[in-house]
Amino acid sequence: MRGQGRGLQVYAALYLLFLYAPIILLPLFAFNSGTIIAFPLQGFTTGWFAQMWANATLRTALTNSLIIAVSASILATCLGIFAARASTRFEFPGKGGMMGFILLPMVLPEIIVAMSLLVVLLGMGVQLSILTVIVGHTLICMPYAIAILTTAFSSLDKSLEEAAYDLGETRWSAFRLITLPLVMPGIISSLLISFTISLDEFIIAFFLAGNQPTLPTYIFSQLRFPKQIPMIMALGTALVALSIVLLALGEYFRRRGNARMGGNPTGGFL
């Protein structure tokens, strides 16, 4: 038993190394004064971060991405609350099929989603802007929001709500006073995950943003220029740090939500 466990443990550690290899390299190159992304490293510098900070296009791209990510995460979470509530609380014919269809963007290749949406928008003569990206991002964030919110709603004790009805609360006030506070950690977690997905989404932003830059499309456009790469590495480091903070917050709220409802602490984001 122990021998087998040790072998697997070593393997799991190596696998984690494989998963983290790019992320470990990122800060190395971001603080490296050499202009070429290769070993051996040169000296230490924070110059790339200064260059990043002073970049006006990057700032526009960041603003756009933040607007898109905030809007899409709120919309996806609101729609997700409806779906999660419907699927955990009510039985009705065709539920499985409808839920499956709503969750479809999770497995559908993004290029198909982006291209078909683009064709329709162009056909209707809609001006491409960050608005069209918000529409697309809401669609692809919704399944993730639903997955998280379904977990939150399903661990909810139905009798708490019924007690509220018995005590004279209306359906809406019971939802607002009892259900909503109990699933709040799930909602916050869903907002954070949707925000992170939208902030990093490239394909839909690339095709639906028109000439508006977002962070990923800006990064993509700069990767062709070797001179810009160190700055992109600095940007990547900042983004990784931000993602980790957001995810740690999301995880914290998810666990707190589970603990509050006496659920088990395992289970991931998906």
Add this chain to the structure above:
Amino acid sequence: MAKGLDAQARQGYALIAPPFLYALLILAAPLLTILTYSFLTDGYLEVVRDFTLANYVQVWTDPIVRTVMMRSLTVSALVTLVTVLLAFPVAYYVSFMVRPEKKATWLFLITIPFWTSYLIRVFLWKVILGYNGVINSSLTGLGIIDEPLTFILYNVNSIVITLAHAYAPFAILPIFVALEKIDRSLLEAGRDLGESRAMTFWRVTLPLAMPGVLAAVLIVFIPTIGDYVTPELIGGGKIPMIANLIQVQMLALDNRPLGSALAVTAMAIVALVSVVFLFINRRFLKVRL
């Protein structure tokens, strides 16, 4: 009772309506549009409303399309195989060897890299695998090899490695969930009845974990077929996959009917492969405890 069910159903429909209508409007309508476009004729700057099968004939006879389609399928199949094979032991380790209170932390660690900038991760794999990359420069630096390894340079192998990295959590999580559901007493029973550890794994654990493995296969296979970024960045646009071809037809060449026919064909092939795969493995899906 029947009336109660009706009221419940009505409430359910009312609740599910907003997200369902949104998906209908933003997903189903566009998908139907490209399905329609694929049967129409391409005119200059517009789509002519003449029914035709010419787009499909072109898609199915063009040797370039066939090469790219075969490459996409091969790459996706390889990525799926590599990802699932590499992921299974990790999922097994976390489910069976890690103490319960540490499991969430392990899953958290596994998912973190997935949430960091996809583009930058792909680019960094190019840096790791490249001609003067991390692997080649350290191996030549250590004197292990004289010439840089060429089999990982800007080719299909490097695309496979990059994608296997990108989809790792998608494979680990469903397998982990399936393993977690296995009643541990079944394994003890297998052992008590005189099976060896390996045979218990082969005859009890693996069949019970198969629904998770099947989910992992599909959840990796389907999106990788449509990956646009990796061939673009790693292959430098020289080894396109089907997504790149669709994009070129739709936008650069402005032939929307042909692009639509390509997209529909790709989706049909993916759906067919998935259905056949599930059919072959249907006996595992019947396993219920």
